[in-house]
Amino acid sequence: MAGQWDTFFFASGPEALAWIDANGPVDVIVSDMRMPGMDGAQVLETVRRDHPATVRVILSGYAEESAILRTVGPAHLYLAKPCTPAALQQAIARPLALRERMTDPGLRSALTGLSNLPSLPAVYGEIEAELRSPLASARSVAAIIARDLAMTAELLRLTNSAYFSLGTPAATPLQALRAVGLETVQTLVLGIGLFRQFSGRPGDLPMLEALTRFSLDLAGRCEALALASGAPAELAKVAHCTGMLSHIGTLVLIDAHGAAYRTILPRVDVKNPLDRLEQETFGAAHGLIGAYLLGLWGFAPSLVEAVAHAWHPREAPAGGDNPLLGVLHGALALGPAPLLASTVEGTRPALDRAYLARVGLDSHVPAWQALISSPCSKGTR
Known part of the structure; x- marks a missing residue:
């Protein structure tokens, strides 16, 4: 070089x-x-x-x-x-x-200097209490972490480290906990401060709660769509992880610029979609911000690409022939809006049927639509 x-x-x-x-x-x-x-x-x-x-x-x-x-x-x-x-x-x-690709130098510096992501206060209190409990187990701790976007990202980030030498990167909090060990997680959370409680403005907390609910729902739908497309169970679990982590960029924006983020939400509509307003206001949309962090933390390139290009899959390198990207794009376009804004239009991408046809997924769209409309399409954790 x-x-x-x-x-x-x-x-x-x-x-x-x-x-x-x-x-x-x-x-x-x-x-x-x-x-x-x-x-x-x-x-x-x-x-x-x-x-x-x-x-x-x-x-x-x-x-x-x-x-x-x-x-x-x-x-x-x-x-x-x-x-x-x-x-x-x-x-x-x-x-x-x-x-x-980020136009704001201040944003680039803030993201690289970020040490951890903010967790919901209620979940943060639960995880601390559970990790101090003599009855704590990998399963009980993982169940709590799986309910929080930031904790899930931080724990899976840890298992991407070459130190743990995992043959296959963990795709769920339970897999990650079993890989690194409960005692290690107790040390990191209680001693080193791996997790951080959200301490922003009270008015920002409802946005964070809505984003968490949306991410959990999106993760289940990504897994369900992957299975409906004939993907093996292991890939479907990675799709679940991709959906869960796809909006950590939004989490960063709410944490750092909650007041400014609230001001753009009333402006969202068909002509001013959310990703465009984020780009204009902050120098990068949530997908690029999340992909940058995930790439920085060593997540798989296919997952990073899916997060970066979920709104505009045809912009992905090499034509975007990536099943995670196709499934995440479909789940976002067909599923419910994030509920951050008062309108649905502009808060999710338009379904790109031409892209899905090119990568061999368009024939699955009718089945996807049926799954999305079903209340029992949450997948499994």
């Missing part, structure tokens, strides 16, 4: 930080974990504090759990040695490509 990237190498954390202070922030920093004097977690925490727009990556063969868990906050990605050059290149290039 010498012809495309400017790269700089340093023998220690303090040396790298001194260079950044003298020359200005960099787009990406890749640090080892175990180093004398200042370890990788300390280096990346300093970069997060002083230069929040920098993408932060740990590349290490050090496997002591207590040290690794300290990187959960400051590191966007944990890559395990040995790591191929191609894997490192992709981990760096994917989020940067999405970031370039």
Whole structure:
């Protein structure tokens, strides 16, 4: 990548930080974990504090759990040695490509500097109490996490880490909990603060609650549509996960710009769809914001692509031949609106039958419509 990237190498954390202070922030920093004097977690925490727009990556063969868990906050990605050059290149290039599409530099910086997402206060209280209970189990904890958009995203983000070396990334909170272990989650939530309670304006809380209900419903519908299309059960679970995470960009906007977000909702209509108003107001629509975060956190490229292009699937690279994208687009276009605005028109994309025909899904639309209209199309968790 010498012809495309400017790269700089340093023998220690303090040396790298001194260079950044003298020359200005960099787009990406890749640090080892175990180093004398200042370890990788300390280096990346300093970069997060002083230069929040920098993408932060740990590349290490050090496997002591207590040290690794300290990187959960400051590191966007944990890559395990040995790591191929191609894997490192992709981990760096994917989020940067999405970031370039955001027109507001302040938004790019805020997203990269984001440490965690806000959870519903009621659910946050429940999860803390359950994790402190001697009767807590993976199943009981997962059932609570599955009801909250932010907690689901944070937990699944954790299992994308190369440290856990999962053969297949977890698609549900229960799978994730079984992979990382209940004790690890207790440490992260109660000791390190993996989850964060929403503390915005009281007027923003109803929007967050409505968004959570919508995301849960959308997840079930994505799973149901995937199964109706003949997808195997494993892919249907990933479709469920895709639907659940597809609006984390909206969650970010409500958390950071709740008052401004409320002002655009009355303006939503056919001529001014929600995604266009978000782009004009914030420099990026919710799909791109969510895709950027998911890409930054190491989620599968097919899931990231689906979230990024769900409103306009024909804009996806390589024609968008991605079953997750087709199912999410169908669930959004055919299903109920997010209930954030007073109108339905403009709060969901128009169904692109031409795109669905091109990717071989158009014949399933009648079955999808029947499922969407049925009250029993929530899928399973």
